[in-house]
């Protein structure tokens with residue numbers, strides 16, 4: 001079915017059981033489960049003209065998943081898992097977008113998805129216990145439940161650098177990349193940002209452009225992905241073991257199908273540690289952080305050893321010593337920011353057509369019609385790429401005018417930072433569920449695993465309401481206060497709060513500094529969610 005056929009703009013006011021905002025992993029999963037398990041009348045609104053969410057928008061060169069394909073996918077259908085063939089370890093954006101389109105077709109989801117339609121406002125009607133949801137095309141629908149599936153990294157951050165709109169060349173944000181692609185051939189390109197995105201895009205752009213200048217504010221620790229295509233025997237082994245793989249993803253701290261090894265960094269001799277780190281570096285991927293030692297998320301001495309190991313690899317790979325030092329992070333411990341995974345990032349700085357500019361030392365002062373000016377130089381470009389990230393975790397929710405009970409605005413309720421109960425509900429916003437909302441492990445867990453858990457919890461909760469003749473559910477203020485307190489307390493044991501990352505909102509000027517994801521790990525979180533259910537949805541208040 002074409003995208004166009006799924007669009008509906010009939011302008012009528014319809015009553016639904018649930019409105020879901022977003023048609024990425026979370027929205028597709030929510031639609032499937034609410035419809036199949038509950039028989040609910042659901043409508044999904046999606047801004048993009050295709051499904052896929054993150055994997056629809058982020059089509060920049062080099063966009064690739066950092067989790068391995070065979071567990072970065074849905075587990076709710078064994079048939080789906082058995083029939084889909086991943087081409088290799090770390091799928092590129094087009095392959096994941098194809099997968100999500102396949103899911104939409106395979107489960108006949110498109111008939112309830114309205115593409116190219118942003119939800120602009122949602123208001124709770126206290127008298128009816130219903131949500132009124134408004135779209136940019138003038139529609140209004142009423143629904144018992146509002147399920148936000150807006151993604152944690154969806155609200156693109158395009159910094160308001162003076163003169164930005166005066167640039168006469170082409171300017172792109174990586175998360176709003178044109179579907180038809182961008183031609184870099186023969187062009188002088190400036191790229192701002194060295195997070196996961198900038199690190200993935202740099203080698204690809206460098207290979208095509210005439211010249212690439214990377215503007216780095218904070219150097220980042222990245223480890224090689226070591227992508228490799230699957231052989232038929234890899235596919236067979238994975239498919240035979242899918243039940244066990246998915247089971248492990250639900251039980252492990254970060255939603256991967258492996259558990260931390262019971263070994264501290266200082267438990268082994270220097271030689272043995274070096275051997276382990278070399279092995280992990282050769283293997284590549286997130287295992288470098290999770291698979292060698294169990295004290296890396298918390299022990300500063302251990303982290304410094306591993307950080308220095310990475311710095312040594314940078315010095316080994318990058319030929320120009322000055323560039324190598326500039327690429328070596330010194331202002332934050334490894335793992336306190338989201339660790340990127342790369343393919344040929346550091347080696348790209350050995351190319352003659354690539355240069356690195358330290359904008360901490362010499363900040364960007366303005367964008368000009370012909371390029372940009374830093375404190376000590378003028379740079380000319382044909383094309384500027386902003387790999388400047390997202391207003392993470394709250395941005396995509398707060399860009400919608402959401403008004404809860406008695407007209408309270410979500411933006412006011414969260415003025416000092418996000419407040420939720422379990423990352424699933426917000427006090428004062430009855431019948432609204434936030435899939436992978438702030439206060440849940442979300443971005444610290446392999447996302448499809450976190451999403452499926454939330455969707456299952458929501459479906460069970462709605463079933464409980466139906467069984468008990470309830471039409472309204474709301475987190476109590478007291479339970480929410482104590483969850484927010486718990487999330488803050490647990491975060492003291494992690495290093496996440498100590499560096500300036502999007503985890504704490506530090507990348508967005510004026511955003512309250514709060515550790516937004518729950519850092520206690522998936523097992524503890526799931527236990528808390530289950531305990532709440534077992535105690536009769538303790539902390540939630542129901543109304544008839």
Ligand code: NA7
Pocket residue numbers: 153159192193194195196197198217218338359387388389390500502507
């Ligand atoms: P990130 O990780 O937030 O990285 C954004 C980069 O852009 C980072 O290097 C920032 O430097 C830089 N940045 C942001 N604003 C500015 C301004 N105003 N001037 C100069 N440089 C700036 O976003 P990504 O898209 O790379 O990755 C997001 C997530 O997607 C990633 O963590 C994975 O989960 C997938 P800073 O570090 O703030 O100094």
